[in-house]
Amino acid sequence: MSAYEPSSHGEQRIPASSHSEAALGQRERAKTGHFRLKIFVPIFYILFLLIPIYWLISLSFKPNQEIVSGLTLWPQNFTLDNYRVIFNDPSWYETYYNSMLYVVMNMVISVAVALPAAYAFSRYRFLGDKHLFFWLLTNRMAPPAVFVLPFFQLYSAFGLIDTHFAVALAHCLFNVPLAVWILEGFMSGVPKEIDETAYIDGYSFPRFFGKIFMPLIASGIGVAAFFCFMFSWVELLIARTLTVTDAKPIAAAMTRTSSATGLDYGVLTAAGVLTIIPGAIVIWFVRNHIAKGFALGRV
Amino acid sequence: MKRMLLGSTALVAVALASGPAFAGMEEAKQFLDAEIGDMSSLSRAEQEQQMQWFIDAAQPFQGMDIKVVSETITTHEYESKVLAPAFTAITGIQVTHDLIGEGDVIEKLQTQMQSGENIYDAYINDSDLIGTHWRYKQVRDLSDWMEGEGKDVTDPMLDIDDFIGKSFTTAPDGKLYQLPDQQFANLYWFRYDWFNDETNKADFKEKYGYDLGVPVNWSAYEDIAEFFTGREIDGKQVYGHMDYGKKDPSLGWRFTDAWLSMAGNGDKGIPNGKPVDEWGIRVTDTDQPSGSCVARGGDTNGPAAVYSIAKYLDWLKAYAPPEAQGMTFSESGPVPAQGQIAQQIFWYTAFTADMVKEGIPVVNEDGSPKWRMAPSPHGVYWVEGMKLGYQDAGSWTLMNSTPVDRAKAAWLYAQFVVSKTVDVKKSHVGLTFIRESTIRDDSFTERAPKLGGLVEFYRSPARVQWTPTGTNVPDYPKLAQLWWQNIGDAASGSKTPQEAMDALCAAQEQVLARLERAGVQGDIGPKLNEEHDMDYWVEQAKANGTLAPQPMKENEKETPITISYDELVKSWQDSEASMPMKEGGMEATPASGDAMTKPAN
Amino acid sequence: MIDLSWMAWTWPTAIFFIVIFAMLAGMGAWEYLSPGGSPRTGILRFETTRGDRLFVSLLGSAFICLGWLWASELSLWYALIVCAAFVLLVFRTV
Amino acid sequence: MEKTWNNKAWFFVLPVLVLVAFSAVIPLMTVVNYSVQDTFGNNQFFWAGTDWFTQILTSSRFHDALWRNLMFSAIVLAIEVPLGIIVALSMPKKGVWVSVCLVLMALPLLIPWNVVGTIWQIFARTDIGLLGYTVSNLGINYNYGQNPFDAWVTVVVMDVWHWTSLVVLLAYAGLVSIPDAYYQAAKIDGASRWAVFRYIQLPKMGRVLLIAILLRFMDSFMIYTEPFVVTGGGPGSSTTFLSIDLVKMAVGQFDLGPAAAMSLIYFLIILLLSWVFYTIMTNVGADATSKRSPQ
């Protein structure tokens, strides 16, 4: 029975009962003594995260000779040659573009199909809903190694091999369930009375969804897109199997640095650095959504 | 080398970009002018004749877009960046020559073999798969192809007999299944300067009682490794040995490629032992694999194989830098160039280009190398007539599942990159010789002193003792994977070498049994022998005049033998002068007693 | 029609999937005819519907079969009997 | 929130269903088909019955790898979850530093897995890697290529480096959703730091933490690329996890039958454990909701 308990939504809308900025500031001030000591934990943690990345970056600016001949803390013979190799060779830099293209396609497809599904899960009960939801999650649990050959044959049956679309579609396997999961959390945070108010106002469902609902869960879409980006960008096994040359991902191109003539550390690390950059840019753009989005949704 | 490569790439790219849009002789001439010049075993007229043939033969395929793939080594980079665009300009066939890791090439090839879907129109993969290709019948038999379907696209100037790796890609049925594109060998590598240092020589002689020189057998190699390890040279601690031990597919190659054959596993025979090859796989008279364990007449877990594993482990622990244990093949390759390694039991000549770069610790100021390459030493089970090392022959393979017109276009490209027109130039870039005519080219006589013995080796008759995996191996991808797993177990000490090899041969036989059960390979597929004890097989070998499996030798530390490098080279030249090249059958290791030294008793 | 021969169908696996899909369809029909899923709290001490009980039965049966293969040389048909008993148990008590 | 019964909601789920069924059900059925057959290429299959299952279930390789996998997941969860909570607790709650922290912390999550492996493989090398060099110059005999313990330490530290941030992000999300009034009340009651954590922060983070545990469990149990690049499963078999064996079988040897059987067993184990986690999670979640005090 519809006993409307005051939702968290309502709560957030009443400044007095939510954690106001002033109250927060007060708390921080009250804890200044603690605060100084506490700040070292994230600092050390971030240092721990950054040192290996620094090492990667520093190697990428060294010639191979310097890399293999011993340890230098920073590049003694600073060089951009490793990057030059990549940017002068279309078979290198095109893979970079390929990766971005299929990742973005995957993001769009995943979020687009996940939105209505998440809406259904957050608003309605229907035959088999709970099992369906768990089944979707199980798709994240299948070890992909054996699935790659069926994937290859399935996509070649549809003539999709070596297209960006194939990889984007295949990555939906693990990204769509995640996107549904995340979005469902965010949508559940929006009271369904908003939907009803819109219907009462005369909105049709698509119009309501586009004009009222999507802006409301923008943070959720941001977070979902972030996770889709993340898991699609880092995946290699499937992407490599479904592509040949035209859609080859950067991570697959990196295997060529290791050959019968040795390992080209310089180019390998330069390519590694380049793979970090898009991720860093994406985080920068969604950073506020992540902080806010996590707070609202239940991810 | 890389700079030179990039320079010429740019040049060709500019030349081609400015040319007219239609494919033809104009482009061919531009290409010959800009890229080939006199770096060819053909005269300019012959070059143009060959180019004209390509233009004509490619006529029906103009505008076609084909994809071929190979691993990443300098030779293939040159093909991908210089020859492929040139071929496109000349013939109008769009070629994408993709470069990926070697493991990935095999994976794509297997995917195509499993699914029957065409992924690449042609593959350059190692001739190690010859037994696989021959038995599964999934690749085009090139002998028939050149006479039949592919006759109109087969270059009359191809000259198959000029390929030094022809025997590696020929199956027991006498048919050619692959066309070599690049080859490199596994040779002994050592610091010529240190070996000729008077103090080192005197100290060595004093300690071991014989001259420091190129080791002919493992016994000498071991002494030299011990001698150099921990020694201080030019203010640095050096090591007497280099290898690698990370659990990685490349660890398996090391053994299937070379360690076992050097140790003396299997039977005599060139390119591979018959009936038992260096993998320890026995075949019947009709080339049906019949066993891998000693119990079925194989030699994978025989004394020679176990001995090679034991030596590998001992030496890696005792004489190699500690980090070598965590390295793969690719990582360990450049280490000797850092100048702390005295010798390496076998080393891929593919590293030559990187080892002669100016300014690195192993090159003199005048640009000549401080190191040399020489035949690898052999183990105690090795006897004359066995292969002595590994030679990689990356070869063109056309799959049956590739549509015929695409196969034809790819075949044209394959012939172009191995044509006599381009081969000398290509070999100068990548140092991976495939043609006798190229090896004999004057330009290499000139360049020889800078290459540390590479040219001398290839001109010597000894080179036929370096061969890839042979036709006894019925499914290379499935079987090769078993090696690194099992040897990894031995490397960690969780199994003794004997236990590891027992497990390995059992696993190999399991694959053979599955093949036999399924019967996919027909009458050339596996047919396992009955199990017997070792004595039975030793007796059988004696009766048949073969060798494997050899019983355990009581003394595995034989009398060490070394040879002076300069004498060795001279003996190669001598034999070249005295004997015309023949396929196989050559007495390879210099036998002249005065050049070799043994400890004085 | 798209060629699906690469899926490597065999009769036993085809029957296996037909049975699974039939079970799902059956559960769907049952739920449609008598909605609510008859939730109750059984020995697992949380509320289960008959869908949950089917899931537990199937997962449990899979492990019973795996255990059988691990421990016994006997035919898998006997394991199927154990599975049937297990399913009955689950639908009674969980 | 009370949800209304509406079977038409199936239409909303339909696109997801079709998409995932296409990418999951067809390959899964194919894998089941593989698992009872043997193949040597050319799409030719030979009946093998349950041989592969028996072979894998009775192989000590499989048992050892499974055991290692469980150990690894347990160790990794035992380190990452507390560490993630500690870091999240000490993160600033507002200001520019929040963004800076979040961005820097999320960095490792967005690096392709093979690059993560490469970074650590080089970083831990004793000759050219900063970490390995420093450690061995401190007089510690460290060599991950030789010593199984060192290899484990390296792989675990790498995973902590790679994934702890996920726990931090989720735990932080849980923390910032706690209204300030809770802290005020605790202060008035004179609650200790531990009590605040135990009775306010931990329950509020409960849900997101269980999600973090579920995700971390699934991913750590399926870990492949990173340890493969670093140790290749060695030295010996000391870091050979199930997936490393599986990939070797499926992609290296193309032994599709045994690989399919193994991955089905593997999948069932993950499914069982995840189901247990999920059931706990949803039931705890339901409790938390029902206990939410009415206003």
Added chain:
Amino acid sequence: MLELRNVSRTVGADKHIVDVSLKLERSTSNVLLGPTLSGKTSLMRLMAGLDAPTSGTVFMDGKDVTGMPVRRRNVAMVYQQFINYPTLTVYENIASPLRVAGKPQAEIDKAVKKAAELLKMAPYLDRTPLNLSGGQQQRTALARALVKNADLVLLDEPLANLDYKLREELREELPKIFAETGAIFVYATTEPHEALLLGGRTATLSQGRVTQFGDTTEVYRRPQDLLTARTFSDPPLNVIAVEKTGERFAGPGALSFSAPPSQLNLPDGRYHVGIRPHRLTLGHGAGAAPAGGSSSASFEATVTLTEVTGSETFIHADFGKERIVALVHGVRRVDAGDRVRLAFDPAHVLVFDERGTTAGAPTALAA
């Protein structure tokens, strides 16, 4: 006119609405009164068309609208929570139904301005709802409902989440504002005095059933049964079991009083009497004689708690097994545990028979 005919709604095993029939006239103000979970909201959702009834029919102006989706009906609804579109400005929030209807901008502008003026939201039109106080947010929601000019306006406890002052203020304005529109005005509340203040007609709900529907004061004064009486009483109705013998009612303890004239001819038997708390007066000390002679009755009870609210005092006391609440004027100091005498005028009691049906109610203007 909105008519519900034998409407029921069942979800799973729960019966939300049971066989409700109601007729609501245009230009009337209607109150749905009942405690939490009594079915007010469910009933409103059926009226609005947000939910479809499991059985029964809904007519709007004589037309069957039972299955018609909500967006095709001309209704407006305001929720207890302040439901607005958080991403739109107040102006757009109010304009929303008009925009959807495709009204020209000038008309929208005029209507929005007028509604905003009426609800005192004119200064805040450019803000977004999250930057407003709760009262302002609810005014925005009300303005949106107003601007639509709906045939049916449903307000579901719109003031429950507001503080006291705002509530008082809005409660006064609301009937006036909506009276002009000619709509059927339905207002759900849990508070009886709110119903009384709003006037109009009231339907009392209990466990998904409408127990009584009629003129508000009439329902209050003459509830048809005990359930309705309990619903329409705040503080709770005091119910005491009595036995009628002849002309007297006798209860527990020494309670005994003569039946008022209207109930004299009730047959003898067991009854329940309901006494509204403000009908009880406080006597002095234990054993003191009841004031008011024969026309009044009294009983003694033990005080458990006293609550003082400004000018009035609630006295909670135990009388036998019954809990009694008395609302008395002025500030009284009575300690817990004290015995007090509570008196009432029998003319003001409600008498229910054993099935809970009203057997007698005060005739006088006794509310």
